[in-house]
Amino acid sequence: MSAGAIDEVTRRISAATGGRRMRRLRQGDWTRRLVRETQLSVNDLIWPIFVREGAGAAEPVPSMPGVDRLSIEGCVEAARQAADLGIPVIALFPYTSAEDRDEQGSRALDPNNLVCSAVRAMKKAVPEVGILCDVALDPYTSHGHDGIVRDGRIVNDETVEILSRQAVVQAQAGCDIIGPSDMMDGRVACIRAALDEAGLPDTMIMSYAAKYASAFYGPFRDAVGSTGALKGDKRSYQMDFGNSQEALREARQDIAEGADMIMIKPGLPYLDILSRVARELDLPTFAYQTSGEYSMIMAAAERGFIDPDAAMMETLSAYKRAGAAGILSYFSPRAAATLRRG
Template sequence: MTERFRADPATSARIDAATGGRRFRRLRQHDWTRRLVRETQLSPADLIWPIFVREGSGAPEPVASMPGVSRLSVEGCVEAAREARDLGIPVLALFPYTQAEMRDLSGSEALNAGNLVCRASRAIKEAVPEVGILCDVALDPYTSHGHDGVMEGSRILNDATVELLCRQAVVQAQAGCDIIGPSDMMDGRVAMIREALDAEGFRDTLIMSYAAKYASAFYAPFRDAVGSNALLKGDKRTYQMDYGNSEEAVREASQDLDEGADLIMVKPGTFYLDIVSRLSRELGVPTFAYQTSGEYAMIMAAVGNGWLDGGRAMMESLSAFKRAGAAGVLSYFSPRAARACQGR
């Protein structure tokens, strides 16, 4: 039997006097009232789904450090594209798992028109043309040293790297890529890639620059997924940003926009919501956040130990990006989140 408690009318009168009669809990008392006044709405259209591509055929290969995420064959990528279409997810982001024997010092496989990403792009565009494709432009999935550019000793060569990135971007556009995503953080690469795309007739191909990409500890599972973690020599702090900096992010993003970027991205996302909010507010352009592999793995590890409700943690984390001002989110939760948005 539920015990009944009744407040003294004088207490209620004093509360009404203190609050001016505003009882905010009235709008929280039912699910329908909470939904009615919700300020931030997440929908499948807000999501970009990153997927990992591998050689061969057959069943997906699970990524040990990312529970629920697998490397897919080209055929598997086509099936993922069909799933994305049916769920209302507008874009897939493709990342290749490159075996060690296909890597070299210059990342030459990135320029191969028949590489994994290009084959997957062509297959998706043939089967599911209404789904957009975002391709990462950087050399780290293809280099034997795991860095985003070519090296001279221990130094990353900016301008020589940019020349290769331009060729990589054109090869990807020729394969059907809709959005070029330079993630390398080399100076001047957006302007040069825009020039290279335009020269080859790809004026309508979008550029989403990784404008504020920080040197982060939260990329490790991704590097496992693309096969570069064990290869990486040193770190990436000479080209990726220092996590203590905010003003620098504004300068980087502004420069990329001046060079021709159509969209900008902040990576990682969860621990950089202040940057997402600031860039979105101050620059007034579509700003995306990448919920990185480490952020995903952290949530999934807690879920696996029974410490978090996975569905609630997923939706809360994704809604935080939208609340901060993100136009959309790259997340490994995308298909699951899209189903949740649809009540499935």
């Protein structure tokens, strides 16, 4: 191309852009960091872990490369690791064998169950790390549903009464944040009342305000021992993935009932929902990078299709850019280490 032709292109670009060259601010690492709009930090991370009965080494979750089921002592070590990395909160989920499940999810109310025992051990050893506990019956029911089943239907009010007692048991063990993930109507109000009546007014509630009936939960069900247990599906209480306005109604209702924080799950396929809720409602809004999202990245990385660390940081930043106050992610310790390295 001749110098004259290049000069003509330069003239046209200058005329079209008013002399503004958008690439100027992208030309160096330091300039990109200087003007970056979204800054992900370790303070944005919540680390979900899985606790199992017994002692000994960690047990890998086959469908979640790099994720293990931990003994209670392993959970204590995870809490120490979180403290060292600066991760503020661990979310705790139990792996429950078939023999410990029944139709009512009775083990959920046992103050000496796996979750409560792990919470006490973790808070004793590392009190500065917050603990978020899941409130739902699916890890404890033989049918794999989040609530009580009567005549083939998941009954709302009977389930909520049990969930309220489950929340109190967990809070009495030392849990800092209650996370109702069941999607029953009115459960936030009843849990808040139960906690207050039990003398636990400082226990926070992070409601799964918009939890969709999603294909991205499969590896999680493997991790908690629900694979094969679920009879039917959860579409009668989890949200239809075609709906957006409904998510706003659900979130507003949970806020009115006393939620301190709200969550959108799944995360990446629902960034539009996350963005709307975070923008329109005045409450800290979190996103859950689900097991399926995590495993897709790791499976592709194992085959050499993508760079797992690059994909990890890009997706976590996407949640933050969409408006998340924080992200529940199985990548949390890996991301925290990456952020520490700068």
